[in-house]
Amino acid sequence: MRTDPGSTPTHCPYCALQCGMRLATAPDAADGSGITVVERPDFPVNRGALCGKGRTAPAVLSDRVRLTTPLIRTHATGALEPATWEEALDAVADGLARVRTGHGPDAVGVFGGGGLTNEKAYALGKFARIVLGTSQIDYNGRFCMSSAAAAHQRAFGLDRGLPFPLADLPRTGCVILVGSNLAETMPPALRYLTELKENGGTLIVVDPRRTRTAEQADLHLAPRPGTDLALALGLLHLVVAEGRTDEEFIAARTTGWAETRAAAMAHWPELVERVTGVPVPRLREAVRLFCTPESAMVLTARGPEQQSKGTDTVGAWINLCLATGRAGRPLSGYGCLTGQGNGQGGREHGQKADQLPGYRKLTDPAARAHVAEVWGVDPQTLPGPGRSAYELLDALGTATGPRALLLMGSNPVVSAPHAAHVEERLRSLDFLAVADVVLSETAALADVVLPVTQWAEETGTTTNLEGRVLLRRRALTPPPGVRSDLEVLNALAARLDPEPGGGLEKKFPTDPAEVFAELGRASAGGPADYAGIDYGRIEREDGVFWPCPAPDHPGTPRLFLDRFATEDGRARFVPVAHRDAAELPDAAYPLLLTTGRVVAQYQSGAQTRRVAELNRAAPGPFVELHPRLAERIGAVEGRPLAVVSRRGRAVAPARITDAIRADTVFMPFHWPGEGRANSLTNPALDPVSRMPEFKVCAVRVEPVEEAG
Template identity: 80%
Template sequence: MPTHAAHPATGPTHSHCPYCALQCGMTLTPNAAGAGVTVAGRADFPVNRGALCGKGQSAAQVLSAGARLTTPLVRSAAGRLEPAGWDEALEAVAAGLARTRAAHGADACAVFGGGGLTNEKAYALGKFARTVLGTSQIDYNGRFCMSSAAAAGLRAFGLDRGLPFPLEDIPRTGCVVLVGSNPAETMPPALRYFAELKANGGTLIVVDPRRTRTADLADLHLAPRPGTDLALALGMLHLVVAEGRVDEEYVRERTAGWEPARSAAMAHWPEYVERVTGVPLPHLREAVRLFTAAGHAMVLTARGPEQQSKGTDTVGAWINLALATGRPGRPLSGYGCLTGQGNGQGGREHGQKADQLPGYRKLTDPAARAHVAEVWGVPPASLPGPGRSAYELLDALGDDVHALLVMGSNPVVSAPRAAHIEGRLRALGFLAVADVVLSETAELADVVLPVTQWAEETGTTTNLEGRVLLRRRALAPPPGVRSDLDVLRDLTARLAPEREKGFPTDPQEVFDELRRASAGGPADYAGISYARLERDEALHWPCPEPGHPGTPRLFLDRFATEDGRARFVPVTHRPAAEEPDAQYPLHLTTGRVVAQYQSGAQTRRVAELNKAAPGPFVELHPRLAARLGIAEGETVTVTSRRGEASAPARLTPAIRQDTVFMPFHWPGRGRANTLTNPALDPTSGMPEFKVCAVRLERAQPRD
C-alpha cells in the first residue's frame, strides 16, 4: 500500500488551512534551501475561492523550529521539563498510564482530544482509548464548540451535520437569520457569502448582543440580552402562528410534533419577549416579516445560542421556527450550524466524543458496538460504555481520574472556570501532552511529545459542509518530531503489544479502516477513498459506495428519522444559570477576534497576528464606562463568582450597556475563561460560556 507519510512534495502542494472549519484551500510551495513553505490561496477551491484570512496567510510561520516543539520533554526530579529522547519519553508515558491503570482501574486513565486532529488521528485516538487503555473516559474540546447544535439537530432531523447544504447556497437564498455568529472575525472568507446574498437582493438578519462587523452588514440587527436567544426564537414563532405565516402543508406532510411545540411558543407573548430580551417589538415583527416573506430562507446558528446551559433547547427553538415556515429539506432553504474548529465535524464523527463510535454511531447501540468491534478485532463486550462529557471529565481530574493523555488541546485556557481546571490538571498523578507547541497545558505535563502539524503530514478533515478533504504533506517535519499516529502505535506496543498491528502509522491505511468502521453509520465514509479525494474535493458524506457522488444537500426527500419526518420539540424559555444581581450586576459574554484562534496556542506565536491583536481587552459601552469612571485603555478588573481577570478597557457603543465582552485567546491575568460558568446543558454537556454575571471596576483606584 502506498504510504502518504514517507516523502514530502518537491513542488507546489494543494492543501487546506489548519484553522477554522472552512478549511480554505491553499497552495504550499517549498522555499529555497528547504526553509519552509510559501502559502497562497487557491482560487479553484469553491469554499474560499482564493481568499485567506490573516491566520491562514501566516499559518506557515508556526512550522518554523523557533515557534514549536522539536524534542520530547520529561519532567526531572527537580521539577523542570528537560529534553529527552523518544524512547525515554514514550516509556515514561506508558509507565504512567500502566501504573495508574494497575492501581485504580482502566477508568482512572483518561484521554482528551482536539477538534484540530485529522479524521485519522481522531479515529485512532478513540480506538486507543477504548481498546488499549480500556477506558470510557474520553472526550474532546469540540464538546465546547457545537455540541448543542449537534444534539438539537439529531433530535429534530435524526442526523447532525453542520451545514446540510453547501455554502454556495447562501447567496442564492432570500433571507438568512444569523444567530450568535460573527464570521467577519471568526471565518472572514465566509463573509463574502453574506455580502453576495445582499448583492443578489436577499436580506440578512443578525442576532447578537454586540454590533459586530458582521452585524454592520445586516439589514436588521437584533441585540438581545445575553442568554435570551431562546425567548427571542419563541417570540418569533409566536408571531408566525398569530399572523398566519405557518406553512401548514409542509408541517402536515414533513414533520411531527407540531401541536406541543406550537402551544409552547404561544405562551411567549411578544410583549413578554420584548421585556425578557430587550429587543423592541417592532424589530421582532419586522424580523418575522422579512423571514417569512422570502421565497427561500435559512436559519444559521453558531456559538452564541449554543454555548449556554440551555443551548440544545435554544437551537431547537430556532429549528422549530425554520420547520414551521417550511425551510429544512427544501432547495436554498433550511437550518444549519456554522461549525468553528478546523475538524470539529469529523472529530466528533469518528470516536472522540464520550458517547460515540466511528461513523457517528451511538456507543449504547448493540448493533453499532458489534460492527465497530468486528472492524477492531475485539469482543463487543470489551468496549467500555459512555464516559463523561468534556467539562465533567476535566472536573474529575485528580479525583477518580488520575492520569490524562491530551492530544491537540489546551484546556488551561479554553475550559470554563479555567483556574479550577488548571488546579485539577495540577492534581493529576500523571499528565502527558502531545502537541505542536508548548501550550499552557503542556507546561504542566510530566511528559510532552512534539508532534507533526498540518503541512508536515497527510490526512483528511471534514469541513462545516460535511465536505471531506485531503490535506497533503508538503514538507518534512523537523528532526525529532513524530506523528500522533506514531505516538499511538508506539504506546500501544508498550501497553498492549498484541494490538500494535491495529495501529498503523500510514494515514491512508488508517482512513481505509475508518471507512469500514463508518460503513452503514449515519456518517458513512465507505465510498470515500484517498484516490477519489486526490481528484475530487466535492465529496460530502454520507457517501456509502465507491460510485456514490456524495450528498452535498441532505433531507431533500426525507429526514434521517425512522418515518422520514422532522421532529418539532416543545421548548420553553428559562433564565441563564446565573443572572446579574446586586453583587454582580453585568452580563459577561465571550468570543473571538480575527487575528487569534481558539486558545491562541499557535497564533500567539506569530508576530504579525500579535501586532494586530496583542492581548486581551474588556469591551464596554461608553455610558457604562462613564457611570463607573472608567477611561479608554485603563486597566479594569472583571470579577465573577469563579475569579477575576484584568485587561484594558475598550469603549464602544456597539455593545449593550448591561453587557461586557472579553475575547478568550489569552492566558494569565487576562484569561476570560477564569470567569465563565461551567453550568452544563443537560443534553449536550455544553458549558455556559456565553453568559455569566460579573462586576467591573478599575484595577487600581485613582489618587
C-alpha cells in the same frame, strides 16, 4: 525543512471552512518556516480568499516556535528537560500503566481535540477503548457545537453542521445569522453574505454586539446575552399569529406541531421584548423579512449554543424553520457554523464519550458489534459511555475520576470554563502526558511532552462545516525529533500490550491512508458513512460530502430534500420554553459577560500567539464596554479593568464603544494569565449536550489602580 517539488495543494489548519491553499518553497521566508502560502482560487469554499491566520500559518512550522524534542519532568529540578523518544514513550507507557494497574481502567483518561484529523481522532478513540480500556474519553469539540448537534439529532435524526453547501447561501432569500461574527471568525465566508445581498436577499444578524458582521445586516437584533431562546419563541409566536405557517409542509413532513405551537404561543411579543430587550416592531420586521421570500435559512453559531439551554435554543430556531417550511427544501434550512478545523469529523469517529466511529451510539449493541468486528475485539470488552468534556476535566485527580490523562491537541488551561479550577485539577493528577506542536499552557504542566507533526507535515483528512471530507497533503519533511500522533499511538500500544510482543501495535497503523480505509469500514452503514470515500476520490472531486456509502455513490451535498433521517422520515418539532441563564445579575454582580473571538487569534491562541504579525494585530485581551457603563464606573480607554465573577478575576485594558449593550461586557478568550476570560465563565451544563455556559455569566467591573 523542505517542500516536495512544485507547490502542494492543501488546506488551512485553523477553522472549519478548511480554506484551500497551496504551499511552496520559500527559502528566504522571514518567519523561518521555509515555505509560503499561495492562493488556490479553484477550491470552491474560499475561492482563493484567505484570512491573516491562513496566510501566516507556516510561521508555526518554524523551529523557532515549535517543539522539536520530547520533554520529561525531572524529579531533581521539577523542570521539563529534553529526552529521547524512547525515554519519553517509556515514561508515558509506565505512567499510564501504573495508574491503570493501581486504580483500574477508568482511572486513566483521554482528552482530544477538534483540530485532529479524522485519522487521528479515530485512532485516539480506538486506543482509549481497546488499549486503555477506559470509558473516560472526550474532546474539546464538546465546547464547540455539541448543543447544535443534539438539536439536529432530536429534530432531523442526523447531525451535520450544514445540510447544504455554502454555495447555496447567496441564492436564498433571507438568512438569519444567530450568534456568529463571520467577519472575524471566518472572514472568507463573509463573501457569501455579501453575495446574498447583491442578489437581493436580506440578512438578519442576532448578536448583543454590533460586530463587523452585524454592520452588514439589513436588520440587527441585539438581545441580552442568554435570551436567544425567548427571541426565537417570540418570532415563532408572531409567525403563527400572522398566519405565516406552512401548513402543507407541517402536515406532510413533520410531527409534534400542536405541542410546539402551544409552547410558542405562551411567549407573546411584549413578554419577549421585556426578556430580550428587542422591541416588538423589530421582532415583527424580522418575521416579515424571513417569511416573505420563497426560501430562507437560519444559521447558528456559538452565541446561542454555548449556553446551559443551548440544545433547546437551537431547537427553537429549528422549530421556526419547520413551521415556515424552511427545511428539507432547496435553498432553505437550518445549519450550524462549526468552529474548529475538524469539529465535524472529530466528533463523528469516536472521540466523544458516547460515540463510536460513523457517528454510532456507544450504547447500541449493533453498533458495538460492527465496530468491534472491524477492530478485531469482543464487543463485550468495549467500555460504555464516560464523562463529557467538562465533567471529565472537573473529575481529574479526584477519588472517583481519572488520576492520569493522555491529552492530544487541546489547551484546556485557557479554553475550558472555570479555567483556574481546571488548571488546579490538571495539576492534581498523578500523571499527565501531552502531545502537541507547541509548549501550550497545558503542556507546560505535563510530566511528559511529546512533539508531534503539524498540518503541513502529515497527510490526513478533515471534514469541514459543510460535511465535505477533505485531504490535507504532506508538503514538508518534519524536523528531526518530531513524530506523528499515529506513530505515538502505535508505539504506546506496543508498550501497553498485555502480552509482550503480542502485536497490539499492528491494530494502530502509522500510514494515514491505511487508517482512513479502516475508518471507512468502521463507519460503513452508520449515520456518518465514509465507506465510499478514498484519498484519490477526494483529490479528484475537491472533497466528498458524507454520507457516501459506496465508491459509485455521488456523495450527499444536500440532506433531507426527500426525507429526514428519522425512522418515519419526518422532522420532529420539539416544544421548548424560555428559561433564564444559570446565573443572573444581582447587586454584587450587576452585569453580564459574554466572550468570543477576534480575527487575528484562534481558540486558545496556543499557535496564533506565536505569530508576530498576528500579535501586532491583536496583542492581548481587552474588556469591551458601553460609554454609559464606562462613565458610571470611571473606566478610561486603554486603562486596566478588573472583571470579577463568582469563579475568578481577569484584568485587561478597557475598550469603550457604543457597539455593545450597556448591561453587557465582552472579552475575547485567546489569552492566558491575568487576562484569561475563562477564569470567569460558568461551567453550568446543558442537560442534553453537556455544553458549558460560556456565553453568559454575572460579573462586576471595576477600574484597577496602576502601579507607579
